[in-house]
Amino acid sequence: MNHQQALTKYIASFVAELIHAGVKDVVVSPGSRSTPIAMIMAEHPDLRLHIHVDERSAAFFALGMAKASRNPTVLLCTSGTAAANYFPAIAEANLSRVPLLVITADRPHELRDVGAPQAMDQVNLYGKHVKWFIEMSHPEGSKEMLRYARTVAGRAVATALSSPAGPVHLNFPLREPLVPDLTSENIFIMPEREKGYVHIEQGRLALNENQLRSIANELNEHKNGLIVCGEIDHPTFANAITMLAAKLQYPIIADPLSQLRSGNHEFVHIIESYDTFLRNDDAVSHLAPDVIIRFGAMPISKAFSLFMKKNEQVPQFVVDGGEGWRDPSLLTTNMVYCDEVEFCESLLPLLKENQDTLFLEKWQQMNEITKAALFRVKENESLSESRLFYELVELLPDGATLFVGNSMPIRDVDTFFFNNQKSIRIMANRGANGIDGVISSALGAGTVHKPMYLVLGDLTFFHDLNGLIASKLYHIDLSVIVLNNNGGGIFSFLPQASHPQHFERLFGTPLDLDFEPAVSMYGGTFSRVSTWMELTSSFEQTLAKEGLSVIEVPTKRDENLQEHRNLWDYVSREISRNLRGES
Amino acid sequence: MNHQQALTKYIASFVAELIHAGVKDVVVSPGSRSTPIAMIMAEHPDLRLHIHVDERSAAFFALGMAKASRNPTVLLCTSGTAAANYFPAIAEANLSRVPLLVITADRPHELRDVGAPQAMDQVNLYGKHVKWFIEMSHPEGSKEMLRYARTVAGRAVATALSSPAGPVHLNFPLREPLVPDLTSENIFIMPEREKGYVHIEQGRLALNENQLRSIANELNEHKNGLIVCGEIDHPTFANAITMLAAKLQYPIIADPLSQLRSGNHEFVHIIESYDTFLRNDDAVSHLAPDVIIRFGAMPISKAFSLFMKKNEQVPQFVVDGGEGWRDPSLLTTNMVYCDEVEFCESLLPLLKENQDTLFLEKWQQMNEITKAALFRVKENESLSESRLFYELVELLPDGATLFVGNSMPIRDVDTFFFNNQKSIRIMANRGANGIDGVISSALGAGTVHKPMYLVLGDLTFFHDLNGLIASKLYHIDLSVIVLNNNGGGIFSFLPQASHPQHFERLFGTPLDLDFEPAVSMYGGTFSRVSTWMELTSSFEQTLAKEGLSVIEVPTKRDENLQEHRNLWDYVSREISRNLRGES
Known part of the structure; x- marks a missing residue:
C-alpha cells in the first residue's frame, strides 16, 4: 500500500466511523493541509458538508447546529491560525455543554517548530477548553491502524456527547502528497464489521435508594420550597419537573432558557416575572423559601441572584447531571450529581404530597400582580x-x-x-x-x-x-x-x-x-x-x-434606560401597595 | 484605603509604568470587567486609546501597529470569549516576533469555574503561544503591591521586546465595584521614583572571538557562497548584510520581506527574481553554491526551498538572534544564535576579500535574463x-x-x-x-x-x-x-x-x-x-x-493560472536557450 492509499484508507475509516457513531454534519473551512479529510468527507453520501470561509463564524455555525440538533457537529480546518479562530466557539461550547468535534489538519512532526509555512503548535491548542484532545498518528493503512482510526472516531463522538457534552479536538498530522486516492471502491467499508467498528453505550448518572431517600426526607420536611430552573436542554425535563413541583407544591422559577415558559406542559407552578418583582424588597421578604432545589445553569436574572444571597441560610440542592459546579453565589449545601430527569422521576414516589399551598399561592399572586402591572408596557x-x-x-x-x-x-x-x-x-x-x-x-x-x-x-x-x-x-x-x-x-x-x-x-x-x-x-x-x-x-x-x-x-x-426604570418603579409601587393590602 | 482606592492605585501604578517602559498605544475592546483598567488608561495623557468592538480585528490592528512601530502595543478586553478572539493574532505575533501586551480582565477566584456569567478559564489561555503569562494578584494598595504592579509592567514590556519579540499575557482578577476613584490627583505618580520604577537594559546576543574566527575561517574557504535573507525586521540590517556580501562576493537571495529589494543601500549583490529562474533545472545546476548563510525567516519561494534541498550537502549557517529553529528543510549544519547585525559587523574584519566573482556573476546574469524575460508580462x-x-x-x-x-x-x-x-x-x-x-x-x-x-x-x-x-x-x-x-x-x-x-x-x-x-x-x-x-x-x-x-x-x-504557467514556461525557455549559449 503506497502513501496515498494508506492516507485514503486511514481517513476514510475515521470518517466512516464518525457517521456510524451518528455524525451527520460537517462545517469545512477551505485549506490545503486538510485536503485529504475534506475530499474524503465530500465523497461520503451520508454526510452534509457546509463550507464556511471564516473559521470563527464556521465554528459558531457548527455550535448552533449542534445545540439545535443535540448531535455533534464536526468542524474541519487547515493548519495555523485557522484553528485559532475556532477558539471563541469552542470556549462557548465547553461552558454551554454543546457537543462539537473539532478536526484540525497539522504539519507532520518533521515540519513542526521549524519555521514551516502556516504551521504553529496545535497540540493541546485549546487547553482546558475541550473535553478531550488527541494527537492522531500519522496515517497508516495497516489493519491495526485502521482499527485505531475507527476507535478514536467512535470515542470522540461518545465523549463529545456524554454529560456534560462539549468539544473534542483531534489534530491530524498529514504529509504530502495530500490528495487522496478516490478511485478505489468502498473506501469506507470495513467488511468484517459493516455496521460500524465500535458502539458505545452511555449510561446516565443515577442516585441509589439511600441517597434518594435522604433527599426525599429532607424535602418532605419543607413546605416552602422553591424549584429553580436555569438553562437546561433535556427533551423530557419539562414534564419531569412539573410533576415534581405538583407533588411538592413548590413554585418553579423558570429562566427563559429552561424552556419552561413555552410548551404544552402544566404551567400552574411556573413563575416567570420574578426578575421584576424580586427588585422589590417587600416582595423579597414576603417570598422567603425554606429550601431551594436548582437545576441547569444559574438563571440570568441578577434580581434572582441577589434574592438567593439574601436567603443564604436556606438549604440549597443543586442537581447537575454534568457534574459541574454551577454556583457562583457559593450557596450550595448539597451538590447532587445525577441526571436531572432521572432525579425527578426516582424522587417522585418517595415524596409526600405537600398539602400546604400557601407559599405557592404567594408566588403565584406576586407573579400575577407583576404581569398585570407590566401590561403597562403596551401603553x-x-x-x-x-x-x-x-x-x-x-x-x-x-x-x-x-x-x-x-x-x-x-x-x-x-x-x-x-x-x-x-x-x-x-x-x-x-x-x-x-x-x-x-x-x-x-x-x-x-x-x-x-x-x-x-x-x-x-x-x-x-x-x-x-x-x-x-x-x-x-x-x-x-x-x-x-x-x-x-x-x-x-x-x-x-x-x-x-x-x-x-x-x-x-x-x-x-x-x-x-x-x-x-x-x-x-x-x-x-x-x-x-x-x-x-x-x-x-x-x-x-x-x-x-x-x-x-x-x-x-x-x-x-x-x-429610563423606560426600564420607570416600569420597574411603577411595578414596584404596585407590589408594595398590594402587599400592604391596599386595593 | 478602601477597595476602590486600592484598585485605582494598583491599576494606575501598573499603567504608569507601562508608559515609562515605552508603551504608547492601547487597543481597547469595550466590556464591563475591564472597566477600571480602561478608565484609568483613558485618564493617562500619554497613552493613545483606540477602541475596537471586534476583538479579533482589534488584536490584528494592534499587531499591525506593533509591527510597524517596533514598539509593544497593548490590548485590553473583558473576560470570556472576548479574550479567545485575540488568539489568531497572538499566534501570529508569536511566530512573527511582534511585541504585544495582552491584558485580559477576569473574574476573581471566588467566581471562577462556578458558572458565573461571562467567565471562563483564562489562566494560560494562549498556552505556548505567548512568551510569558502572568496571573496578576488581586489589586491591593500597599506599597509593596504597587511595586509589584510596576515591576510586572516593566518586565512585561521588556519581555515582549526582547529577541525574539512576541506576545505577553497578563490576566487581571477584578472584583466589583469596578469603577475606579478618579477624583484623587496624581494617581500615576510614585513620588520617590518619578521617572519610572524599574528600567531594564537589554543586551544583544554576540559571539566570542573564537566562535567568530571559526566561522570566518570556514567562509574564507568558500568562493561560491550564497547569502539568503528571509523576513527580517532590523533597521540597520540592509547596510550590514550588503557590506558582508561585498566582502564575500556572495549573491544575496532577497525575499521581499527582507526589505532588501527597496531602499538606498547597495544593490549589486541583491538577487530577487530567483523564484522564477530556480524553476528551471538547468539554472539550478548552473548556480549550485558551496556554502549558504541564512538570515531571517525561510524565504517565501517554494522554488528556492526546492533549490536548497537539491544542495543538501552544502554547509548551511543559519543566523538567528531570536534563538529559534527556522529551518523546515532541516538542512542547517551550523545554527548561530547571534544578533544578525552584530554577526555581520563583527565577522567583517575577519573575512578576506573574495577575489573570485565568477559565481556572483552567474547569479547576476541569471537575474538579468529573467527580469528581461519577465518584462513580457507588460505585453x-x-x-x-x-x-x-x-x-x-x-x-x-x-x-x-x-x-x-x-x-x-x-x-x-x-x-x-x-x-x-x-x-x-x-x-x-x-x-x-x-x-x-x-x-x-x-x-x-x-x-x-x-x-x-x-x-x-x-x-x-x-x-x-x-x-x-x-x-x-x-x-x-x-x-x-x-x-x-x-x-x-x-x-x-x-x-x-x-x-x-x-x-x-x-x-x-x-x-x-x-x-x-x-x-x-x-x-x-x-x-x-x-x-x-x-x-x-x-x-x-x-x-x-x-x-x-x-x-x-x-x-x-x-x-x-494559465498566465503564470505561460510566463514561467517562456522564461524557462529563455534561460535554457541562454545557458546553451544560443543568442
Missing part, C-alpha cells in the same frame, strides 16, 4: 425595547425558535417574555455570554429548526456580520430583529454610566453604521421601522419570506 | 494579477508601505516585485500565513506609516471585513487593491486542481459577493476596474484621497 405607543420583548410571544408563530443575543436582549427576554402555550424554543449562547458569533449560531440552528428568529443588539450584529454569508450561500431562512441603539446599551445600566468623562468613548462606543448595504450584500431584505405598526407589519411579512430578513428597530440608549 | 494589455504585481513598483509612491495578503499576493510580490531605490516597506503576516486579520493589520500599520497600501485577494478581504470599521472611526488612510477572482485562487496551483469532482465546492469556494456596499458602509470609496488604464487612473486618484479607497480588480482563476 407605550412608540417603539421601545421593553415593549418589543413583551410582544414577542404574540409576534412569534407557533413552533418558532428564537435565538437571543447577549447583553440586553437576553435580559429583556427574561424580564418580558412570559408563559405561553405555543411551542417556542429559546436559545442563546450563555456559556460565556459573548457577543461574538451570534448570527452564525442562529444560522446554524436555522438549518435544524424552522422558522428561526434572532433578536440582538447592533454591536452583536456587527461582531458577526461575516456570519450572514451562510444565509446567502445555503439559503437558510432567518428573520433578524436588530435593536440598534448605536452602541453598548447595557453599560447605561452599570455604575460607570455616572462617570460621563470617558463613558461614550469607552462604553457607549457608537459605530454609526447603516447596516442596510451589508444586509443587501448578503442577499437579505432590510427594513428600518420607526413605529409599532411598521414593526408588526414588517414582522408579518417575514413570515411569508424565504432567506434573510432584517428588521432594524432604532432605539435610544438613554430613553431605554 | 499583456488586459488586467492580470502578474502584471499588477510587476507594475506595483512603479505605481507606489516613494515612502509607501505595502501590506500584502497571504496565499497568492505575497507569492506574486515575491515573483514580480523587483529591486528599486524607492523607500518602500513591505509587510505581511508571515508567522502563520493566515488569511485572517489582514485588513486590520494593515490599518494598524497605517496609524504608523503613511501612505499605506494593501493588496489582497477576495477571500482574505472578506475574512476581515469588520476590520474596515477602524478606518471609518479613526480616519485612517488606506488604499486597498482587492484581487477578486471569486474564491481561493491558490488552490488552482495545487494538485487537487486536477480532481474536478469536489474542487469548486471545497477549494474554489466562490462567495459571489459585491463588496461595494460593504465598503460604502464603512465610508470608503470603491471602484471596480476592468482595464489597465482604469487601474492606473484609479490608483493615481487614491494618492490624493484621504480615508479608505478600495480598487477591485476582477480576475479569473483559470486565466491567472
Whole structure:
C-alpha cells in the first residue's frame, strides 16, 4: 500500500466511523493541509458538508447546529491560525455543554517548530477548553491502524456527547502528497464489521435508594420550597419537573432558557416575572423559601441572584447531571450529581404530597400582580425595547425558535417574555455570554429548526456580520430583529454610566453604521421601522419570506434606560401597595 | 484605603509604568470587567486609546501597529470569549516576533469555574503561544503591591521586546465595584521614583572571538557562497548584510520581506527574481553554491526551498538572534544564535576579500535574463494579477508601505516585485500565513506609516471585513487593491486542481459577493476596474484621497493560472536557450 492509499484508507475509516457513531454534519473551512479529510468527507453520501470561509463564524455555525440538533457537529480546518479562530466557539461550547468535534489538519512532526509555512503548535491548542484532545498518528493503512482510526472516531463522538457534552479536538498530522486516492471502491467499508467498528453505550448518572431517600426526607420536611430552573436542554425535563413541583407544591422559577415558559406542559407552578418583582424588597421578604432545589445553569436574572444571597441560610440542592459546579453565589449545601430527569422521576414516589399551598399561592399572586402591572408596557405607543420583548410571544408563530443575543436582549427576554402555550424554543449562547458569533449560531440552528428568529443588539450584529454569508450561500431562512441603539446599551445600566468623562468613548462606543448595504450584500431584505405598526407589519411579512430578513428597530440608549426604570418603579409601587393590602 | 482606592492605585501604578517602559498605544475592546483598567488608561495623557468592538480585528490592528512601530502595543478586553478572539493574532505575533501586551480582565477566584456569567478559564489561555503569562494578584494598595504592579509592567514590556519579540499575557482578577476613584490627583505618580520604577537594559546576543574566527575561517574557504535573507525586521540590517556580501562576493537571495529589494543601500549583490529562474533545472545546476548563510525567516519561494534541498550537502549557517529553529528543510549544519547585525559587523574584519566573482556573476546574469524575460508580462494589455504585481513598483509612491495578503499576493510580490531605490516597506503576516486579520493589520500599520497600501485577494478581504470599521472611526488612510477572482485562487496551483469532482465546492469556494456596499458602509470609496488604464487612473486618484479607497480588480482563476504557467514556461525557455549559449 503506497502513501496515498494508506492516507485514503486511514481517513476514510475515521470518517466512516464518525457517521456510524451518528455524525451527520460537517462545517469545512477551505485549506490545503486538510485536503485529504475534506475530499474524503465530500465523497461520503451520508454526510452534509457546509463550507464556511471564516473559521470563527464556521465554528459558531457548527455550535448552533449542534445545540439545535443535540448531535455533534464536526468542524474541519487547515493548519495555523485557522484553528485559532475556532477558539471563541469552542470556549462557548465547553461552558454551554454543546457537543462539537473539532478536526484540525497539522504539519507532520518533521515540519513542526521549524519555521514551516502556516504551521504553529496545535497540540493541546485549546487547553482546558475541550473535553478531550488527541494527537492522531500519522496515517497508516495497516489493519491495526485502521482499527485505531475507527476507535478514536467512535470515542470522540461518545465523549463529545456524554454529560456534560462539549468539544473534542483531534489534530491530524498529514504529509504530502495530500490528495487522496478516490478511485478505489468502498473506501469506507470495513467488511468484517459493516455496521460500524465500535458502539458505545452511555449510561446516565443515577442516585441509589439511600441517597434518594435522604433527599426525599429532607424535602418532605419543607413546605416552602422553591424549584429553580436555569438553562437546561433535556427533551423530557419539562414534564419531569412539573410533576415534581405538583407533588411538592413548590413554585418553579423558570429562566427563559429552561424552556419552561413555552410548551404544552402544566404551567400552574411556573413563575416567570420574578426578575421584576424580586427588585422589590417587600416582595423579597414576603417570598422567603425554606429550601431551594436548582437545576441547569444559574438563571440570568441578577434580581434572582441577589434574592438567593439574601436567603443564604436556606438549604440549597443543586442537581447537575454534568457534574459541574454551577454556583457562583457559593450557596450550595448539597451538590447532587445525577441526571436531572432521572432525579425527578426516582424522587417522585418517595415524596409526600405537600398539602400546604400557601407559599405557592404567594408566588403565584406576586407573579400575577407583576404581569398585570407590566401590561403597562403596551401603553407605550412608540417603539421601545421593553415593549418589543413583551410582544414577542404574540409576534412569534407557533413552533418558532428564537435565538437571543447577549447583553440586553437576553435580559429583556427574561424580564418580558412570559408563559405561553405555543411551542417556542429559546436559545442563546450563555456559556460565556459573548457577543461574538451570534448570527452564525442562529444560522446554524436555522438549518435544524424552522422558522428561526434572532433578536440582538447592533454591536452583536456587527461582531458577526461575516456570519450572514451562510444565509446567502445555503439559503437558510432567518428573520433578524436588530435593536440598534448605536452602541453598548447595557453599560447605561452599570455604575460607570455616572462617570460621563470617558463613558461614550469607552462604553457607549457608537459605530454609526447603516447596516442596510451589508444586509443587501448578503442577499437579505432590510427594513428600518420607526413605529409599532411598521414593526408588526414588517414582522408579518417575514413570515411569508424565504432567506434573510432584517428588521432594524432604532432605539435610544438613554430613553431605554429610563423606560426600564420607570416600569420597574411603577411595578414596584404596585407590589408594595398590594402587599400592604391596599386595593 | 478602601477597595476602590486600592484598585485605582494598583491599576494606575501598573499603567504608569507601562508608559515609562515605552508603551504608547492601547487597543481597547469595550466590556464591563475591564472597566477600571480602561478608565484609568483613558485618564493617562500619554497613552493613545483606540477602541475596537471586534476583538479579533482589534488584536490584528494592534499587531499591525506593533509591527510597524517596533514598539509593544497593548490590548485590553473583558473576560470570556472576548479574550479567545485575540488568539489568531497572538499566534501570529508569536511566530512573527511582534511585541504585544495582552491584558485580559477576569473574574476573581471566588467566581471562577462556578458558572458565573461571562467567565471562563483564562489562566494560560494562549498556552505556548505567548512568551510569558502572568496571573496578576488581586489589586491591593500597599506599597509593596504597587511595586509589584510596576515591576510586572516593566518586565512585561521588556519581555515582549526582547529577541525574539512576541506576545505577553497578563490576566487581571477584578472584583466589583469596578469603577475606579478618579477624583484623587496624581494617581500615576510614585513620588520617590518619578521617572519610572524599574528600567531594564537589554543586551544583544554576540559571539566570542573564537566562535567568530571559526566561522570566518570556514567562509574564507568558500568562493561560491550564497547569502539568503528571509523576513527580517532590523533597521540597520540592509547596510550590514550588503557590506558582508561585498566582502564575500556572495549573491544575496532577497525575499521581499527582507526589505532588501527597496531602499538606498547597495544593490549589486541583491538577487530577487530567483523564484522564477530556480524553476528551471538547468539554472539550478548552473548556480549550485558551496556554502549558504541564512538570515531571517525561510524565504517565501517554494522554488528556492526546492533549490536548497537539491544542495543538501552544502554547509548551511543559519543566523538567528531570536534563538529559534527556522529551518523546515532541516538542512542547517551550523545554527548561530547571534544578533544578525552584530554577526555581520563583527565577522567583517575577519573575512578576506573574495577575489573570485565568477559565481556572483552567474547569479547576476541569471537575474538579468529573467527580469528581461519577465518584462513580457507588460505585453499583456488586459488586467492580470502578474502584471499588477510587476507594475506595483512603479505605481507606489516613494515612502509607501505595502501590506500584502497571504496565499497568492505575497507569492506574486515575491515573483514580480523587483529591486528599486524607492523607500518602500513591505509587510505581511508571515508567522502563520493566515488569511485572517489582514485588513486590520494593515490599518494598524497605517496609524504608523503613511501612505499605506494593501493588496489582497477576495477571500482574505472578506475574512476581515469588520476590520474596515477602524478606518471609518479613526480616519485612517488606506488604499486597498482587492484581487477578486471569486474564491481561493491558490488552490488552482495545487494538485487537487486536477480532481474536478469536489474542487469548486471545497477549494474554489466562490462567495459571489459585491463588496461595494460593504465598503460604502464603512465610508470608503470603491471602484471596480476592468482595464489597465482604469487601474492606473484609479490608483493615481487614491494618492490624493484621504480615508479608505478600495480598487477591485476582477480576475479569473483559470486565466491567472494559465498566465503564470505561460510566463514561467517562456522564461524557462529563455534561460535554457541562454545557458546553451544560443543568442
